[in-house]
Amino acid sequence: MRPIGLSERLGRWSSGRGPLYVLLAARMRRLIDDGELPSGALLPPDRALAAALAVGRTTVVAAYELLRSEGRITRRQGSGTRVAGAASSGTIEDAPVDPIFLDSLESRDDDVLLAICAAPGDPPPLLAEAYARILPSLQEISGDIGYYPYGHPTLRQAIATRYADHGVQTTPDQILVTNGGQQALSLLAHALLSPGDQVLVEAPTYPGALEAFREEAAVLRGLPIGLEGFEAAVRDRRPGLAYVIPTYQNPTGSVLSSLVRQRLARAAAAADVPLIEDEVPADLGFPGTTRPVPMAVFSDAVISIGSLSKSVWGGLRIGWIRASAPLINRLARLRAVHDLGGNVPAQLAAAHLVAELDDLDLATELQTRHDHLRTLLTRHLPTWDVPQIRGGQCLWVRLPHGDGNSFAQTALRHGLAILPGSGLDVTGNSDPYVRLHFRARPEELTEAVVRLTTAWQAYHPPADRVSPRPAIAI
Incomplete structure (x- = not known):
């Protein structure tokens, strides 16, 4: 050819x-x-x-x-x-399984179970109730064209109040409302990065963040979970920014201690490196857990992002950025070039939801589905390493042999789309892993394990990938 x-x-x-x-x-x-x-x-x-x-x-x-x-x-x-x-x-x-676009209508196959996008598939009753509550407000709108590049003032105030309730003093001018957490990442990457800038990320981490940074032609450098070795990496590499998921990390489910959060935040401030704290999974704790203190408590160098897509519903495209007012002004100007403002009814409804997030009973259902999936995996695939977690939405599973990418192709041929670890790790050390989420209904999780088991029985790894690659410390 x-x-x-x-x-x-x-x-x-x-x-x-x-x-x-x-x-x-x-x-x-x-x-x-x-x-x-x-x-x-x-x-x-x-x-x-x-x-x-x-x-x-x-x-x-x-x-x-x-x-x-x-x-x-x-x-x-x-x-x-x-x-x-x-x-x-x-x-x-070797076709990569795309975590962002496989759920699109164009590529969707009704015979394929999608175990890739970890978001609740069923909007809770609270969402419909929030929309019902805003109807009087919508009927009273007059002389307002609805363009709010910073976000609707009602929602900005609600988000600022929630941060203050969690110990981070925040004013509405420090909040930018976005169309989900992904737009928040894209705006920050565009504002803070130039081609060739280095970005410190956890290995593995959320693949949508990696794509946002790559879109700006950044060079990604992976560190162990919790950005271990951050101080030395900042000194040696002088990165343009760093990105961390400190609470129920995607995909591992790990949680950083308060001491580590404080150390990272203060090291970033001392080196003048913007540190993005992704709080999107922070509300996904199981029963008996408490929401850890946000990293922004320790330093103004921390830029926080959040979203309702994991705690309420993926189709509610409401996210936000908390940062200094000057950076928020800059980000709003960038956003206005592409998007004059988000959906006003959705933002008004979201203002009610943000105020009531702590009352949304997620913990019991999350643990029930986690336990259901993990029990089935350990029963039907006992050679797989399936660690237990205390919150989040994913299981980070290590295969006993072969690699996640080639196994994902086998699974797809057996009607199940899963995410191989290679796409989440810039160091190349997660080839033996796959990410499985447990946000689906129990009957769908059961069927997913049936298909996984059939696929594993039929799986023949490429000859050069029979043994997993050993981990390399970076």
């Missing part, structure tokens, strides 16, 4: 700031994501592309390696470099 004519499609890829390999990878990433470089396409060899672009071969090798680590391309001796996905023979080869 003749390699695709890539150099002509790249255009002015080298315009911008940052290392050349990062800029080249960013342009190729865009071509792949936009479908201009189709799945299975054969890319030029390193030397050929380097000659066509008049750059050193190491630039192309580094760009290819960055894309390979993201799962966007595959590189195998004898078969060349290809865009990940359907090869020319029509078979699936």
Whole structure:
């Protein structure tokens, strides 16, 4: 198969700031994501592309390696470099299972159970009640076109009050309402990063954050859970920002102690490194747990993001950013370029929900579904390592052999979409893992384990992946 004519499609890829390999990878990433470089396409060899672009071969090798680590391309001796996905023979080869887009209507197969997007599938009665309560307010609106780039004042006040109730003194001018937590991450990445900037992330972590940072052509550096080694990494790498999920971490479910939170927050402030604290899973504790203190208590360098998508319903696209007022002003200007404001009825309803989040009884149902899934897994797949957690929405499962990516393809052929660990870990140390969420109904979790068991019995890992890769300390 003749390699695709890539150099002509790249255009002015080298315009911008940052290392050349990062800029080249960013342009190729865009071509792949936009479908201009189709799945299975054969890319030029390193030397050929380097000659066509008049750059050193190491630039192309580094760009290819960055894309390979993201799962966007595959590189195998004898078969060349290809865009990940359907090869020319029509078979699936190393195609990454996309955690964001597999739930889209265009790709949805009614025969496939989706165990990827960890969000409640059933909106609680409280949501409909909140909408019913705002009807009088909607009827009274007059002379208001509904454009609020910062978010509706009623909701900003409700969010600020909730932070104050949890020990973080906050005023409404420190709050920006967004269309979910993902938009919050994208706005922050766009505002704070330039191409080539380094971002410190946990390995593994939430894949949507990795994509937001990559979209800005950032270079991701993985640290162990809790950003262990953060002080040394800040000193040696001078990152543009850092990102952490301190409470019921996605995907491991870990919770950082108050001492570690304080240390991270103060180290970030001392180094003048923005530290994003993702609080989206923070309300997902099981019975008997208490909500840990937010990291923003310890330092103004901490930027907090939150969302109602995990605690209320994924379809309620309400999120927020808590930061300094000057940064909120900057973010609001950026948002207004793309979005003059969110849905006003949804924000008015959300104001009621935010005020009543602590009364929303999530804990018992979360633990019941966690216990149901974990019990079935330990019974039917006893060789799998399934740690117990105290809150969150996912199980971080280690396979006894093989790798998560190839097993995810086997599972998909048996009617179950799961998320392989490789897409959540920039260090490459999570290949033996898969992420399974337990937010589905019990009968759906039971069927998922049936399909997992059948898939595991049929699974034959690639010859070079029989033994899991040993962990490497970074």
